[in-house]
Amino acid sequence: MEFKDIRRIIQQHDSIVIYRHINPDYDAFGGQLGLKHLIKVNFPDKKVYCYGKEMLDNPSYLEPMDEVSEEVIRNSLVITVDTSTNARSDDQSFLLGKQILKIDHHLRSEEVTPYAYVDPEASSVCEIITRMAMELGWIVSQRAAELLFGGMLTDSCRLSIPNVTGDTFRAAAFLADQLIDISWVNRCVFDNDIEGFKAGVAFENKIQFADDLAYFRTSINDMHEFGLTDGEIKDYVDLMANIKGVDKYAVFAQMENGNYTVSLRSHTASVVHIANKYGGGGHALACGIPEVTAEQVEEIIDLLIKAR
Numbered sequence: 001m002e003f004k005d006i007r008r009i010i011q012q013h014d015s016i017v018i019y020r021h022i023n024p025d026y027d028a029f030g031g032q033l034g035l036k037h038l039i040k041v042n043f044p045d046k047k048v049y050c051y052g053k054e055m056l057d058n059p060s061y062l063e064p065m066d067e068v069s070e071e072v073i074r075n076s077l078v079i080t081v082d083t084s085t086n087a088r089s090d091d092q093s094f095l096l097g098k099q100i101l102k103i104d105h106h107l108r109s110e111e112v113t114p115y116a117y118v119d120p121e122a123s124s125v126c127e128i129i130t131r132m133a134m135e136l137g138w139i140v141s142q143r144a145a146e147l148l149f150g151g152m153l154t155d156s157c158r159l160s161i162p163n164v165t166g167d168t169f170r171a172a173a174f175l176a177d178q179l180i181d182i183s184w185v186n187r188c189v190f191d192n193d194i195e196g197f198k199a200g201v202a203f204e205n206k207i208q209f210a211d212d213l214a215y216f217r218t219s220i221n222d223m224h225e226f227g228l229t230d231g232e233i234k235d236y237v238d239l240m241a242n243i244k245g246v247d248k249y250a251v252f253a254q255m256e257n258g259n260y261t262v263s264l265r266s267h268t269a270s271v272v273h274i275a276n277k278y279g280g281g282g283h284a285l286a287c288g289i290p291e292v293t294a295e296q297v298e299e300i301i302d303l304l305i306k307a308r
């Protein structure tokens with residue numbers, strides 16, 4: 001598929017519902033809300049809704065999801081953004097859509113529809129959507145640009161990971177030209193509150209090192225003590241992103257049922273085969289596993305040490 005095919009499909013529908021993945025990050029929200037703003041401005045006659053149950057607490061930056069009835073979904077084009085598999089969608093009602101269009105940047109993205117634009121080389125889905133708006137000559141409002149820029153920053157670790165290219169910077173420059181407040185967007189997507197910061201300090205004290213691997217493991221008690229979900233604890237993986245001699249890093253966050261949910265990162269060696277082996281996935285250098293046992297945590301640590 002090319003960007004003009006996406007435009008053609010959008011043109012064929014009067015009503016559009018945009019979905020994204022569970023445990024949403026700012027790339028998921030930015031792609032979803034950013035695309036909504038783009039369609040509303042460039043196709044003013046169309047009805048556009050954003051659907052999703054989970055929300056991040058950031059009302060000054062994000063916008064609430066829309067109330068969408070089942071009937072509306074059945075009569076709409078559904079667009080899923082940043083969602084690699086059916087199971088990852090928030091929620092499964094997207095399958096009711098009249099037609100499903102997928103825009104994604106994950107490796108091994110599940111083939112859920114023939115209408116899919118998947119570019120695993122792109123550093124974020126927001127980069128893909130920005131490049132589409134540039135190529136199609138769409139009007140990009142300041143609000144759309146803020147949302148898309150925030151998503152680009154989060155998934156690309158502030159434009160620092162290996163799949164950041166000249167195209168990424170050209171997309172970022174295009175968004176900057178829409179007069180966004182770059183430092184404000186950075187703070188919106190990266191600032192932590194004081195409680196969250198203190199949790200990070202506690203997690204730093206749990207970090208263990210093995211060869212070029214750094215990792216920490218949290219318990220059910222940690223979740224309760226810091227008022228964080230296992231999913232939120234996984235987001236602390238970036239605490240280990242800038243340690244000399246550390247190439248791979250991981251978080252093993254215990255869940256209420258005693259098992260662990262896992263976040264894996266690497267600067268150079270691909271680790272996604274490890275995620276795939278245990279039922280997870282994502283990108284070569286940034287991936288996750290929904291649930292493993294304590295025994296499997298030990299196996300994963302061994303595999304991470306061996307990954308080259």
Ligand SMILES: [Mn+2]
Pocket residue numbers: 027028082105124125155
């Ligand atoms: Mn993404």
